[in-house]
């Protein structure tokens with residue numbers, strides 16, 4: 001079988017690509033080869049592979065090496081060479097591996113490689129190149145890398161998932177991922193990225209489906225670099241320092257399904273900013289400083305947007321005009337804003353498909369009598385922590401048959417016969433055997449005896465709520 005010395009001799013007269021092809025042929029790692037003989041894999045003796053631990057899994061060996069160093073790992077890997085097993089998982093965690101040397105994994109068929117929390121700062125150019133035919137997942141998270149190890153990655157031509165989370169990368173250079181033409185998921189969460197060059201993702205167009213740039217130091221959307229990613233479905237840029245988004249920022253992302261811009265410093269959602277995202281289903285903008293939403297802010301999203309999260313912002317009123325064209329909208333979250341007044345027509349013209357409405361933690365004092373008139377599909381309503389003294393039955397009437405979850409706790413409610421719809425609704429939900437996920441019980445204040453009661457247990461006789469015939473469940 002193959003040895004290091006033989007390969008080193010081979011290396012000189014051949015190009016790198018030729019070398020890899022030969023290697024693949026000799027070791028028998030090619031995809032076709034590995035598919036037609038599903039052999040039972042066998043672990044080496046525990047004594048031989050120590051300090052690593054080997055277990056046999058359905059698709060190959062699962063090898064775990066923790067709190068050790070390169071010398072021990074190299075020795076353990078040595079016991080596997082020449083046996084050509086499929087190593088389905090090789091997990092190296094909490095080790096001392098500042099540098100991954102060339103050819104450490106030579107002659108090994110590794111499908112999923114993890115090098116996690118191991119002080120890894122340098123991956124030599126040839127450290128991974130022999131894995132090109134088999135490796136589909138590479139996780140080098142929680143290490144010390146300051147740049148994308150482009151040279152080491154460029155021969156991983158079957159890679160599907162690359163995880164570079166929790167490193168110290170500051171800049172993504174042009175062509176950083178060149179050669180990774182099969183990559184579908186790239187995640188760079190919690191690095192220190194301030195700059196992404198215009199051609200940074202060149203080579204990933206046509207396949208990349210998910211990109212996570214969250215937890216970095218970007219001050220704007222890296223528009224140029226993103227614009228080629230026409231297959232991208234999910235883009236995460238949460239927890240950065242983006243202060244403004246502008247028209248054109250998302251141009252080219254024609255297949256984007258989910259955009260996460262939460263926890264940035266955005267103050268305004270300007271007209272047409274999402275106009276290119278006609279396939280977008282979910283938009284998360286919570287935890288910004290949004291106070292202004294242009295009436296054309298959501299233009300382009302009319303046909304597909306179903307989930308819109310605007311919680312933890314500084315919005316003063318339901319942005320009804322901007323929302324009205326979103327006739328597929330199902331889920332609207334406006335929790336923890338500064339909404340104090342609701343217009344009569346706040347939900348008119350777009351409420352039809354709404355199933356989830358969260359208005360928790362605002363300053364709403366009064367619900368207009370026609371507020372819920374259009375919300376024919378509403379199942380979840382959260383009014384917790386507002387300033388409501390009354391929630392009369394006639395306001396709730398349009399939604400009472402569809403509601404499954406309601407939260408009206410933490411409001412200064414007055415006990416009153418007009419609130420008896422609430423215990424009735426709870427009883428109904430219980431009869432429908434529905435999981436009433438809301439376990440908290442709302443309180444109301446009764447001026448008659450200056451006491452607090454659970455709304456479910458209001459003394460309706462004392463209150464003369466005659467003829468209302470409610471079932472009271474203390």
Ligand SMILES: *[C@@H]1O[C@H](CO)[C@@H](O)[C@H](O)[C@H]1NC(C)=O
Nearest residue numbers: 067093094095096117118142
């Ligand atoms: C990282 O590894 C070190 C040992 O090298 C360990 O003490 C530490 O708890 C690990 N950290 C995490 C987050 O796993």
Ligand SMILES: *[C@@H]1O[C@H](CO)[C@@H](O)[C@H](O)[C@H]1NC(C)=O
Nearest residue numbers: 389390413414445446447448
């Ligand atoms: C609620 O009760 C208080 C006194 O207990 C009263 O001053 C207030 O007007 C009542 N609010 C409404 C909306 O009825």
